[in-house]
Amino acid sequence: DFMKSLDEVRASFGVSEAELKTCVANGIIRFNANVDRILSDGQLFVDQVRNSSRTPLVSVLLHGPSGSGKTALAATIAMASEFPFIKLISPEAMVGYSEASKMTHINKIFNDAYKSPLSVIVVDCIERILDWVPIGPRFSNSVLQTLLVLFKKPPPNDRKLLILATTTNKNVLEQMDFVDAFNTDLYVPNIVDLNSVSKVIEELQLFNQNDLNRSLTILRDGGIGDNLSVGVKKLLMISEMARQDVDKVDKFVSTLIDQGGSR
Amino acid sequence: DFMKSLDEVRASFGVSEAELKTCVANGIIRFNANVDRILSDGQLFVDQVRNSSRTPLVSVLLHGPSGSGKTALAATIAMASEFPFIKLISPEAMVGYSEASKMTHINKIFNDAYKSPLSVIVVDCIERILDWVPIGPRFSNSVLQTLLVLFKKPPPNDRKLLILATTTNKNVLEQMDFVDAFNTDLYVPNIVDLNSVSKVIEELQLFNQNDLNRSLTILRDGGIGDNLSVGVKKLLMISEMARQDVDKVDKFVSTLIDQGGSR
Amino acid sequence: DFMKSLDEVRASFGVSEAELKTCVANGIIRFNANVDRILSDGQLFVDQVRNSSRTPLVSVLLHGPSGSGKTALAATIAMASEFPFIKLISPEAMVGYSEASKMTHINKIFNDAYKSPLSVIVVDCIERILDWVPIGPRFSNSVLQTLLVLFKKPPPNDRKLLILATTTNKNVLEQMDFVDAFNTDLYVPNIVDLNSVSKVIEELQLFNQNDLNRSLTILRDGGIGDNLSVGVKKLLMISEMARQDVDKVDKFVSTLIDQGGSR
Amino acid sequence: DFMKSLDEVRASFGVSEAELKTCVANGIIRFNANVDRILSDGQLFVDQVRNSSRTPLVSVLLHGPSGSGKTALAATIAMASEFPFIKLISPEAMVGYSEASKMTHINKIFNDAYKSPLSVIVVDCIERILDWVPIGPRFSNSVLQTLLVLFKKPPPNDRKLLILATTTNKNVLEQMDFVDAFNTDLYVPNIVDLNSVSKVIEELQLFNQNDLNRSLTILRDGGIGDNLSVGVKKLLMISEMARQDVDKVDKFVSTLIDQGGSR
Amino acid sequence: DFMKSLDEVRASFGVSEAELKTCVANGIIRFNANVDRILSDGQLFVDQVRNSSRTPLVSVLLHGPSGSGKTALAATIAMASEFPFIKLISPEAMVGYSEASKMTHINKIFNDAYKSPLSVIVVDCIERILDWVPIGPRFSNSVLQTLLVLFKKPPPNDRKLLILATTTNKNVLEQMDFVDAFNTDLYVPNIVDLNSVSKVIEELQLFNQNDLNRSLTILRDGGIGDNLSVGVKKLLMISEMARQDVDKVDKFVSTLIDQGGSR
Amino acid sequence: DFMKSLDEVRASFGVSEAELKTCVANGIIRFNANVDRILSDGQLFVDQVRNSSRTPLVSVLLHGPSGSGKTALAATIAMASEFPFIKLISPEAMVGYSEASKMTHINKIFNDAYKSPLSVIVVDCIERILDWVPIGPRFSNSVLQTLLVLFKKPPPNDRKLLILATTTNKNVLEQMDFVDAFNTDLYVPNIVDLNSVSKVIEELQLFNQNDLNRSLTILRDGGIGDNLSVGVKKLLMISEMARQDVDKVDKFVSTLIDQGGSR
Numbered sequence A, B, C, D, E, F: 001d002f003m004k005s006l007d008e009v010r011a012s013f014g015v016s017e018a019e020l021k022t023c024v025a026n027g028i029i030r031f032n033a034n035v036d037r038i039l040s041d042g043q044l045f046v047d048q049v050r051n052s053s054r055t056p057l058v059s060v061l062l063h064g065p066s067g068s069g070k071t072a073l074a075a076t077i078a079m080a081s082e083f084p085f086i087k088l089i090s091p092e093a094m095v096g097y098s099e100a101s102k103m104t105h106i107n108k109i110f111n112d113a114y115k116s117p118l119s120v121i122v123v124d125c126i127e128r129i130l131d132w133v134p135i136g137p138r139f140s141n142s143v144l145q146t147l148l149v150l151f152k153k154p155p156p157n158d159r160k161l162l163i164l165a166t167t168t169n170k171n172v173l174e175q176m177d178f179v180d181a182f183n184t185d186l187y188v189p190n191i192v193d194l195n196s197v198s199k200v201i202e203e204l205q206l207f208n209q210n211d212l213n214r215s216l217t218i219l220r221d222g223g224i225g226d227n228l229s230v231g232v233k234k235l236l237m238i239s240e241m242a243r244q245d246v247d248k249v250d251k252f253v254s255t256l257i258d259q260g261g262s263r
């Protein structure tokens, strides 16, 4: 498996493109202005890292409810930077790791980044990387401390680093004094208006025009629009469930009311 | 034991049929409409995994009181899928395992699943897999974190996976932020009406028609029907205990009142 | 020590008779109707396991106050079954074991049982096997989880198993969700009437008729009968202490009032 | 060191006389009736173990305030039995032991006892053997569980065992369900009257008759007699401190008032 | 890599200049009188260590809010001492270390210092070195105890040592009885007046005179001056962010109001 | 390093003079009557150990506020005994030790002491030896238990031992039932009167007579005398800080008011 080990070498330096693309499996649908604002703010941080010599390290926290699109947006900003080193630190890559192995894995990626003049590291789902669970509560303090230090440690001479991290649990990070370690943050909201729902559904080609109108009418008449709050990820799942059903409109509308009405 | 080791190889890939059949040792008695609804909803998720390219991973939580039939139903849905890879992750198979061994065992089954184009994994009795005990409370956080990540990790390119998990402790899973990791859930209720009891008893051939009527009359007259709540598994046990007694009707009725009247 | 290792082999399969007989060192005195009821209920469970194909596993919890005779009764029911495999899992046999060794020891006995068509396992004093202590509280969760799974795991094809467990701490087991793992339970009460005391004393030949009458009169006149509550095991100890004294009647009566009057 | 290792062999079987004598370094002063009562009760338990075939195991807890003489009395009862096996289990012999080593050490002494037809084991200062500390609280549960089982485990066929244990913390043992493991207990009180103080001082030859009278008068006049409570061990220490001083009477009286007046 | 290992040798003895310079990457801007006072107090402690034979060990705690300049000031005082041994103990150098490795690393630096007649050790960000997290709370007690002892242990004969430590969490150190281990402390405040802001901005050449005046006017008119509180480190970050924007004045002013107005 | 290893041998037996002298680096200033009383009480315990055959073990706790001179006084009493074995157990000598190593180190020193006819062991700063921290609270229970047993274990035949221990946290030791393990205690107070301050300053030759008078006047006029409470160790530190300043009187007076006025 010469080719495979070659890929691993390539993957461990430079850009882990495949992984990052998986994070945006269903693309970025520009369903409202928030999406554009987040992407352009992300671009600004990329520029600061590239240009300012006084701040060679910039760290940003993307936070918001479960399934609101944080990972996909962070991956998109990272790939758009076109920096020579773009890496993902994710819980999926560390399944079954001991605390020590996690620390080594994370540390290695940062040390690799320090060798490139310009780097982005995406740290996805911090609470999962920390083995966080509210009962106890419990988490890996040694992994937490590793991140706390690495997020503030300036890269060596002339090297520059942008850190993009995601979480659904900003208030837990606050209790850990972790939010202080970030230079700034970006809020990624849920979808809360029927216009955005409509844009997403159109893009997915779930309905014909007639069915689309019918479902929007039902939702609007049911007053769902007033307390709608659903992540784009869940909206995608609901659409695909509905697609299997004989009565797609009914399945879509009823499931959205069940699961997306708890603003 | 060449044959035995061959079986083990076979069992570790593909379908673990023997184990799954054991879960349905006393068959599925269609004693009311709930049973049919759960089975057909299960079929819908099987279809979504088979058909939708946008949602290659679907995870479902079957929850309900102790002995309500969760494991038998999950096993039945899984076997009905006829997917090339159908596997059971159960506490029975991990008796005496260390946390690390559990993580390895679970991880291996998921990795095997990722090699098949279409897979179902039944994860039975999550709270027991997590070594959950309310005193403390205590549980294995490393096994929990492994499951939390694996339940959200998309299978690689073109592979598809359905996860069916069971629990009697949904509210504990909620406290662990575990319920968020599921795309949807199915409730498996206890038997709460005498009609269903009657159907089950007939199927088990515990009584002749006369005795059946007599016991239903006693139960109805005693008002048991109003606060009956008994799992199909316990109803089976009570029937078999009664079968040993000289006065079967009396034993059956008195035990059911003792143990099944605490709705 | 060929003979000794042979004995160990014999002991680890089949029936551990010596150990079980030690549990009934002072015989079973049939001092009141409870004793008979418990023994005949036990016989019924033995029959169910032997006869029903639908319930190859039946588990029973004998619970009651300290010294009420739980272990002796469980051992008696087990020996009366005359099943080919009858085994005792007791804290005495695991003194000084690590958690892992306990798990292995317990697991081995269950696996041995699965090789016999008909088996009884007596699990004595569950709270001690679990290293339970109320301060903390603390206990071995890994041993608990092992028991929780083994008590619900059906034996393989055509094998049948009866589990008889004892505890003085049913409410602790309830807090551990352990009571749910049993199919049924049997209460073993203390001695609470002077008739039973009299029957036991007669059997032990502690007094001549005159002394017996005298002590019962003193106890009755002192009103002890109204709040008497003493385990048969403690009653035996009090009798033997009294036997050493010059004034046996006085020693017996005063000690019984001191130690057996706290119903 | 052949002789030394021989001594160790001898010491590990049979009687550990030297150690037990150290426990009674200053003899037993019969300063009041309690002392005699405790010694004769002790004799009764020795007899029961020797004579009764129904109770081959008897366990006794000596409890009372710090320095009241528990260890000296337990050692004296044990030596007076003249059983062929008399052993001391004490925290001093296990300084620096790991939990596992403690368990092995304790277990070995019990197993050695089981080889002798008649044995006494003195278990001194249980709370210290358990590494008890009220902050937390903390203690070694594995050592506790070892003792809990060994204190109830009947010796094998025809062997008999008396266990004499001491503690200053009976209420802690109660919280551990440990007191239930004893068949009976003996209370060893502090000295609370000036008569006993006088008897002890005379025995120690601290004062001439004149000084003795003078100090008793001062104490009596100061009303100390009404709330005196001092262990015989502390009284010995105070006497020896006073012995160094130029004004022995003053030093003795003032120290006794300082340290022994907190009944 | 002979040269590299030579550097490491040099670095591990004597002065770790590179690391200390990194701590003052953006220089020391003398924006108000506090800055001068802290530096001259620091000089006084340097003198005391150099001159007094009675106090060969002096330890100072620099504390203040996040980003107020503690590390830069401690490093500056240390470098100004021109002692032959000047070392930094920082969390960055111990990323991923086990507790034992941390203890060894810290201990080694102190032992090296004891070999030099005059030494300064900067211990940066104590709470991070201790793996402190408020949830639990948790920290490494073994590292804490190592520091507690080393901070009070006098250097050997004729050796002298100045310890400069920094923290943002003085009240946590107080709860640990750590503050008692220091001989004295120095408070490093945030910037709370617009004059200091103006001096910093001028130094950074962010604006032309016109823009500077405009932003100060906006801030003053908005009343920000009354509850301003911003660390010099954050002020630097805000300036560099603003520098990327098309409307620098607006970006600077709005970000400062967002993030620096929470006095 | 033959000489060095020889020194180590010498140091590990007999008297560890160098270490003990370091504890009294600035001598004992007899600034008031307390100092004399503590030293003469110490002498009395030395005599008791030498003379009484009934109390071969005497243990004394020196307690008082931080810096009041406990260690220096304990070391002075120990050295004055001129016993053949005088040893210091201190946290400084165990920096970075594991719990097990600490236990071994402590145990060894006691065992060495048992080989000498007359021994003193100084156990300095018990709370630090125990790794005590109030957050949690946490401490090493195994080291605590080792000390608890060794502090009560009588030395073997004809050997005698004096234990002098110091602490600033007597109330913590009380919560650990540790104070019971001592035969007696000595309180070492802070300096609370200006006379003692004056005596110390004179001894240190900080001021000329004029400056001394001036500073005492300022302090007296400021009413500091009424709530002064400062350890001799801190007073030494304040004096040496003042010595560096141009205006010694002002620095001394202001620092003493700042740091010594919190009685």
Ligand SMILES: Nc1ncnc2c1ncn2[C@@H]1O[C@H](COP(=O)(O)OP(=O)(O)OP(=O)(O)O)[C@@H](O)[C@H]1O
Residues within 6 Å of the ligand: A023, A024, A025, A026, A027, A028, A029, A030, A031, A035, A065, A066, A067, A068, A069, A070, A071, A072, A073, A125, A166, A168, A231, A232, A233, A236
């Ligand atoms: N505008 C959008 N923003 C983000 N994701 C989008 C958008 N449009 C479509 N998507 C798709 O929606 C999905 C968003 O899922 P993603 O994993 O990023 O959510 P998340 O907030 O990280 O979820 P979780 O809270 O579970 O981590 C992706 O599949 C992505 O391709």
Ligand SMILES: Nc1ncnc2c1ncn2[C@@H]1O[C@H](COP(=O)(O)OP(=O)(O)OP(=O)(O)O)[C@@H](O)[C@H]1O
Residues within 6 Å of the ligand: B023, B024, B025, B026, B027, B028, B029, B030, B031, B035, B065, B066, B067, B068, B069, B070, B071, B072, B073, B125, B166, B168, B232, B233, B236
């Ligand atoms: N309609 C039915 N649904 C489920 N099980 C049924 C049904 N009819 C009969 N059974 C039988 O009832 C038993 C149900 O037991 P099962 O182990 O599935 O319950 P469970 O809810 O998983 O119990 P537990 O809470 O103990 O895990 C099985 O033996 C199954 O064969």
Ligand SMILES: Nc1ncnc2c1ncn2[C@@H]1O[C@H](COP(=O)(O)OP(=O)(O)OP(=O)(O)O)[C@@H](O)[C@H]1O
Residues within 6 Å of the ligand: C023, C024, C025, C026, C027, C028, C029, C030, C031, C035, C065, C066, C067, C068, C069, C070, C071, C072, C073, C125, C166, C168, C231, C232, C233, C236
């Ligand atoms: N009717 C009886 N039932 C039970 N035991 C009896 C009876 N008659 C006599 N015995 C004797 O009484 C003793 C009962 O002790 P056993 O150990 O069974 O009590 P236990 O409830 O298990 O005690 P523990 O709570 O300490 O575990 C045995 O020695 C047994 O031989």
Ligand SMILES: Nc1ncnc2c1ncn2[C@@H]1O[C@H](COP(=O)(O)OP(=O)(O)OP(=O)(O)O)[C@@H](O)[C@H]1O
Residues within 6 Å of the ligand: D023, D024, D025, D026, D027, D028, D029, D030, D031, D035, D065, D066, D067, D068, D069, D070, D071, D072, D073, D125, D166, D168, D231, D232, D233, D236
């Ligand atoms: N009547 C007596 N009873 C007990 N001990 C006595 C008596 N007369 C003299 N002594 C002496 O008093 C001392 C009692 O100390 P002992 O160690 O037995 O007390 P203790 O209660 O075990 O103390 P601790 O609570 O510290 O364990 C021994 O030295 C013993 O020789």
Ligand SMILES: Nc1ncnc2c1ncn2[C@@H]1O[C@H](COP(=O)(O)OP(=O)(O)OP(=O)(O)O)[C@@H](O)[C@H]1O
Residues within 6 Å of the ligand: E023, E024, E025, E026, E027, E028, E029, E030, E031, E035, E065, E066, E067, E068, E069, E070, E071, E072, E073, E125, E166, E168, E231, E232, E233, E236
């Ligand atoms: N007067 C000043 N005092 C301190 N730092 C200054 C000053 N002027 C400019 N700086 C620069 O400001 C930055 C201060 O950052 P520094 O890391 O010292 O802050 P800190 O308080 O240690 O932060 P943290 O709380 O994150 O540890 C440094 O880059 C330093 O060069």
Ligand SMILES: Nc1ncnc2c1ncn2[C@@H]1O[C@H](COP(=O)(O)OP(=O)(O)OP(=O)(O)O)[C@@H](O)[C@H]1O
Residues within 6 Å of the ligand: F023, F024, F025, F026, F027, F028, F029, F030, F031, F035, F065, F066, F067, F068, F069, F070, F071, F072, F073, F125, F166, F168, F232, F233, F236
């Ligand atoms: N009368 C005195 N008593 C004690 N120490 C004195 C006295 N006079 C001068 N000293 C000096 O004062 C210092 C006292 O410090 P020491 O370490 O003994 O205090 P401590 O109470 O043990 O402090 P800590 O609470 O930090 O352990 C020593 O340097 C000692 O030489």
Ligand SMILES: [Mg+2]
Residues within 6 Å of the ligand: A070, A071, A072, A124, A125, A166
């Ligand atoms: Mg995400």
Ligand SMILES: [Mg+2]
Residues within 6 Å of the ligand: B070, B071, B072, B124, B125, B166
């Ligand atoms: Mg189940």
Ligand SMILES: [Mg+2]
Residues within 6 Å of the ligand: C070, C071, C072, C124, C125, C166
């Ligand atoms: Mg029992």
Ligand SMILES: [Mg+2]
Residues within 6 Å of the ligand: D070, D071, D072, D124, D125, D166
């Ligand atoms: Mg004792």
Ligand SMILES: [Mg+2]
Residues within 6 Å of the ligand: E070, E071, E072, E124, E125, E166
């Ligand atoms: Mg800093």
Ligand SMILES: [Mg+2]
Residues within 6 Å of the ligand: F070, F071, F072, F124, F125, F166
């Ligand atoms: Mg000290």
